[in-house]
Amino acid sequence: MFGVGTDGSYLIFLRFRDDKWTDHEPLEVNRYSAERFLWALYNLGQKGKPYQPQYLHGDFGAESEIAREGVRTLYEEILATDNPRAQVFFNQWKILFGEVCGYDVENLSDKLKKLADFYVGKGKPQPAQLLFAVHTYYAILIKLLAAQVVSFFNPWMTRQVEKLQSATTPGRLRRELDDLERSGVFHKLRITNFLEGDLFSWYLAAWNTPIEKLTRKMITKLDEYNPDTFSEDPAQSRDLLKKLYQ
Amino acid sequence: MRNQASSSSKPESLDEIVSHSAATLAEHIQAAAAWAKSEMDLKIEVVAALKDFAKRAQIKLEGHHNVTIATGRPDSVYGSVIVEYKAPATLSPLKEGSANKALIDQLKRRFYDMRREEHAPGTACSASEPTEAT
Numbered sequence: 001m002f003g004v005g006t007d008g009s010y011l012i013f014l015r016f017r018d019d020k021w022t023d024h025e026p027l028e029v030n031r032y033s034a035e036r037f038l039w040a041l042y043n044l045g046q047k048g049k050p051y052q053p054q055y056l057h058g059d060f061g062a063e064s065e066i067a068r069e070g071v072r073t074l075y076e077e078i079l080a081t082d083n084p085r086a087q088v089f090f091n092q093w094k095i096l097f098g099e100v101c102g103y104d105v106e107n108l109s110d111k112l113k114k115l116a117d118f119y120v121g122k123g124k125p126q127p128a129q130l131l132f133a134v135h136t137y138y139a140i141l142i143k144l145l146a147a148q149v150v151s152f153f154n155p156w157m158t159r160q161v162e163k164l165q166s167a168t169t170p171g172r173l174r175r176e177l178d179d180l181e182r183s184g185v186f187h188k189l190r191i192t193n194f195l196e197g198d199l200f201s202w203y204l205a206a207w208n209t210p211i212e213k214l215t216r217k218m219i220t221k222l223d224e225y226n227p228d229t230f231s232e233d234p235a236q237s238r239d240l241l242k243k244l245y246q
Numbered sequence: 247m248r249n250q251a252s253s254s255s256k257p258e259s260l261d262e263i264v265s266h267s268a269a270t271l272a273e274h275i276q277a278a279a280a281w282a283k284s285e286m287d288l289k290i291e292v293v294a295a296l297k298d299f300a301k302r303a304q305i306k307l308e309g310h311h312n313v314t315i316a317t318g319r320p321d322s323v324y325g326s327v328i329v330e331y332k333a334p335a336t337l338s339p340l341k342e343g344s345a346n347k348a349l350i351d352q353l354k355r356r357f358y359d360m361r362r363e364e365h366a367p368g369t370a371c372s373a374s375e376p377t378e379a380t
Contacts, residue, residue: 001326001327001328001357002326002327002328003327003328003329003330003350003353003354003356003357004327004328004329004330004353005329005330005331005332005337005349005350005352005353006275006288006292006329006330006331006332006337007279007285007288007331007332007333007334007335007336007337008275008276008278008279008280008282008288008334008335009276009279009334009335009337010337010338010339012337012346012349012350014350014353014354016357021354023341023350024341025339025341026337026338026339026340026341026343026346028339029272029275029276029279030272031265031268031269031272032268033272034268034269034271034272034275035264035265035268037268037271038264038267038268038271038299039264040327041296041299041307041324041327042260042264042303042305044324044325044326044327045307045324045325045326045327046305046306046307046308046324046325048325050325050326226325229326
């Protein structure tokens with residue numbers, strides 16, 4: 001947040017960042033103090049939410065509507081799909097996750113039961129599919145965010161969220177997401193080994209209307225954010241996900 | 247890092263646009279301060295200059311003016327920027343001046359009220375709110 005006060009002779013600036021207020025000496029109104037005012041307006045005054053952890057947490061965090069709907073959709077789709085590629089990715093993930101975590105992902109612990117109650121309601125949940133759905137949901141969000149950040153800092157590129165928003169048909173959206181999953185935007189910047197062969201890209205193989213609706217919803221929500229806030233407040237943008245994983 | 251203005255019909259870079267607009271804005275504010283009798287006179291001049299800047303920079307500044315919130319009406323709100331106007335010759339060059347301090351407290355209160363009214367999950371303010379009314 002940025003506050004500005006003026007009586008025509010002086011400009012007073014006040015900013016709230018990292019849970020602290022910072023105010024400075026009053027500045028005489030001149031082209032330099034006016035320039036500071038305009039940069040603040042340019043970066044923070046435009047339509048759109050700032051890319052800051054608390055906003056992302058509110059929109060995409062565990063208790064958000066999108067997260068609940070998203071995890072449920074992905075859970076139902078991984079349970080239902082007979083797409084061989086999606087199944088291979090899921091089984092591969094089960095092996096890797098079991099090795100990394102050292103426990104049986106098929107075992108429904110109390111914590112997983114609570115997670116299942118929260119996301120998919122009562123019934124007999126499948127813990128491995130549920131965890132895979134949760135991981136996939138956050139993986140999609142993180143990929144979209146990463147692509148948006150790198151496209152913003154390269155002015156010659158179309159901003160990723162804008163590009164995805166322009167994909168108005170299901171087929172086109174799938175192609176754009178496929179390009180993202182194949183590291184399209186990152187390869188253009190010579191960033192390699194970032195996304196290739198990601199197991200969480202299974203949703204493209206199982207692509208259908210519910211998955212399309214979910215990804216479109218996530219993209220539309222991200223489109224409510226103002227990317228210019230990345231540059232205005234790099235300290236805040238450095239760990240955008242901190243409230244999502246805390 | 248700041249983007250460059252994208253349109254080829256605009257030869258100015260964004261830095262140039264901001265710099266030139268700032269000079270114009272400063273002139274408008276100074277001129278208004280010389281004749282204005284109220285904060286409203288000043289506000290009208292500044293709002294118009296900011297609109298010109300937005301047009302020149304090809305951005306959408308969504309300004310809300312005098313919207314009622316819990317503790318009153320912020321003069322103008324543009325996204326995350328709150329602007330308060332005071333009658334000419336109210337503020338002083340000293341940070342500790344009473345009018346300056348009152349303005350800062352007012353801006354803080356506006357901010358807390360706006361945060362509260364957003365009602366968005368996860369946006370609760372963690373900083374201490376000012377308790378003294380000024």
